[in-house]
Amino acid sequence: MQIYKVGGAVRDRLLGIPVTDIDRVVVGATAEEMLALGYRPVGSDFPVFLDPKTGDEYALARTERKSGRGYGGFVFHASPEVTLEEDLIRRDLTINAMAEDDQLNLTDPYHGQRDLEARVLRHVSPAFAEDPLRVLRVARFAARYAGLDFKVAPETMELMRQLSDSGELEALTAERSWKEISRALMEDQPQVFIEVLRECGALKVLLPEVDALFGVPQPEAHHPEIDTGVHTLSVLEQAALHKQPLTVRWACLLHDLGKGLTPEKDWPRHIAHEHTGLKLIKAVNERFKAPKDCQELALLVGQYHTHGHRALELKASTLLDLLQSFDVYRRPQRFEEFVVACEMDARGRKGLEQRSYPQADYLRGAANAARGVAVQPLLEKGFKGPELGEAIKRERLKVLKAYKDAAS
Template sequence: MRIYKVGGAVRDRLLGIPVADIDRVVVGATTEEMLAKGFRPVGADFPVFLHPKTGEEYALARTERKSGRGYGGFTFHASPEVTLEEDLIRRDLTINAMAEDDQQNVTDPYHGQRDLEARILRHVSPAFAEDPLRVLRVARFAARYSGLGFTVAAETLDLMRQLSESGELQALTAERSWKEISRALMEDRPQVFIEVLRACGALKVLMPEIDALFGVPQPETHHPEIDTGAHTLSVLEQAAKHEQPLTVRWACLLHDLGKGLTPEDEWPRHIAHEFKGLKLIKAVNERFKAPRDCQELALLVGEFHTHGHRAQELKPSTLLELLQRFDVYRRPQRFEEFIAACEMDARGRKGLEERSYPQADYLRGAANAARSVEVQPLLEKGFKGPELGEAIKRERLKVLKAYKEKA
């Protein structure tokens, strides 16, 4: 029995960056031997065990063979005869197909160290094209490591393009897709994820609503970058730069989908794109079964982001309706995330990345003003039921009028 660290733990140590997860592979062992040593089995599809003391995962070396469509369409074979090299060749990228023993001696049969030095993301073998999830994984790794100068090898991009054209991507489950998408959006350069998917044709298959934004012009006065797709990538870039949470990044990605529906003879204007985009945002939300908080914020940002930009121009009654829609009294954090998404949208414009966004403080002040209205005095005056609701609304409108005059 020989035990090796594999994959990301080896890759990141060689890159000199913190190692987050450690995967281990066991060569020359049987399930019975693992159980005899106190390891606990957890793998349903292939033999994975938890260490009796540390709880860390150990997987038996295995080979795999394509047996059906999609990510799950594989049969696995684990036995003591499977070599380390056979286990490593089934992995996606050369930089993930290295192993090291306890003395940090590296086994690198597929030249992962060479590709680390060259800053190349390259597939290990032609079997790469058997797993459609790898298209998303490579795009995610590109987003993670592009800051270090990594790019996708041309031949790997060709295989990703073949997968995108094969129909295999449609076999991916919503859960697996969302796991990769959400992780990619939280990388330092999430816009690179979208760029790589677009370069290999996968964006058109997985998110045609976003792909449709590229080549669609906007008024240069407000959008010096002009192209709606380029603007979306810039907004996503700003969201990462300002360390926004996943909910905000997802909303930033989807906020302008309605512009993809504008007839060409109306370009570069996009009248009512906020409302037109809602059905598209809903479709993307449902396609990937995004978490509820991500879905809700994306829809609200899509509908109201232009309200955010015009916050100081809004009538007190319109401002009150906005606050009501966000339920700022019970869910203040969601309104904060809306403000953040609006600010990222404003900053995601060529040459305007550092421009101030006074609308943010104005909206926060309005929310605080509305929240300052106390219910108890109205109850003491005898208001109840629907009348109480109307009285609260009148008081909130009164304080918002005063707030706007003072501001």
């Protein structure tokens, strides 16, 4: 029995960056031997075991054979006869197909170290094309290591194009797709994920609503970059630079989908795109079964982001309606995420990345003013039921008018 660290742990150590996850493969052992040593089995697809003391995962070396469509369409075979090289060849990229023992002796049959040094993301074998999920994984790695100047190898990009054209991407489950998309959006340069998907043709399959934004012009006075797709990538880039959470990044990606529906005769204006885009945002949310908080914020940002930009001009009554829509009294964090998403949208424009955004503090101040209305005095005056609700609304409107007057 021989145990090796494999994959990301080896890759990141060689790159000199922190190792977060450690995968281990066991060569020359049977499941019965692992059980006899006290390891606990987990997973139904292939033999993985947990160390009884540390809880670390150990997978038996295995081979795989394509048996159907999609990510799950594989048959795995694990036995003591499977070699380390046979286990490594089934992996996606050469930089993920290296192993090392406890003495840091490197096993690198597919030249992963060479590709690390050349900053290349290259597939290990033609079997790469058997798993459609690898298109998303490679795009995610491109986003992760963009700051180190990694690029996708041309021959790997060609395989990704073939996969995108094959219909295999449509066999991916919502859960697996969302796992890759959400992880990619949280990388340092998530816009690269979208760029790579677009380059290989996967974006028009997975996110046609986003793909449709490229080539759609916007008024140059507000959008020096002009192209709506380019703007969307810039907004996403700003969200990453400002360390925003997944909810905000997802909303940033989807906020302008309505512009893809504008008839060409109306370009570069996009009247009511906030409302026309809602059905598209809802469709994308449902396609990937995005978490509820991501879904809600994406819809709210899509509908109200232009309100955010015009916050200083809004009437007190419109401002109150906006705050009510976000339920700022019970969901203050959601409104804060809306505010920062609007700021990312304002900064995601060519040459305007450092612009000030006074609307943010103005909106925060308005929310605090509305929250400051005390309910108890109204109860003491005898208001209750629907009348109490109307009385609270009148008081909030009053304080918002005062707030607006003081700010102007």
